[in-house]
Amino acid sequence: MIMKLIIKLLLNALAVVALSKLLSGVNVDTYTTAIIVAVVLSILNVLVKPILIVLTLPITILTLGLFLLIVNAIIIILADKLIDGFTVNGIWTAALFSILLSVLQSILHSLLKDEKRTKNQ
Template sequence: MGFWKRVLVNALIFLALAGFFPHLIYVSSIWMALGASLVLGVLNALIKPVLLILSLPITILTLGLFSVVINAIMLQLTAWFVGSGFAFSGFGASILTAVIISLVNAIVSDRFARD
């Protein structure tokens, strides 16, 4: 799946999660969701590979489960860069959002791969 499709899918996920779980994630507008999704894409391209290499021993030790924590850290960084229009209630909310985003992206990527 291409970069812009993933940005759009992530923005839709942010909006859906903000609608279903308003106590976990706050998104002020559609444009803020698109901006946060774009920032997340850029951070995933630039910072996430460095974090994955640095955390490789603990990721191997936890059989890959630490990658969920890295994804949650990336979401927290996104919220910090975007500002007050996009926020999580806590780190647990970031972890839950990271799991949901990973699952939905896997399903959508599989669907695009079949076409």
């Protein structure tokens, strides 16, 4: 279980580094910073995101869930403020980073699951 968590965090850090190379508005200084970003984003998603979702529920319902993109961007900007060496230029860059990070994480985690399926067969 711990090994699975470490592998997921490393895959998330890899996704953060890849997106920092792809997006001009996102900068990660070192690979260690990318790992810290992955850990902090995980913690923020567990602790802060549910509170933000509850607080913004009326506007989320009015926008048919699209406001959750802004909530995700706020989480990214909060990580930017907490971590030296990780910068995001603006809320729209953070929203795009959040969307691409989710897609890339899904792809990487599905590769991890496919690898386990082939080992079990």
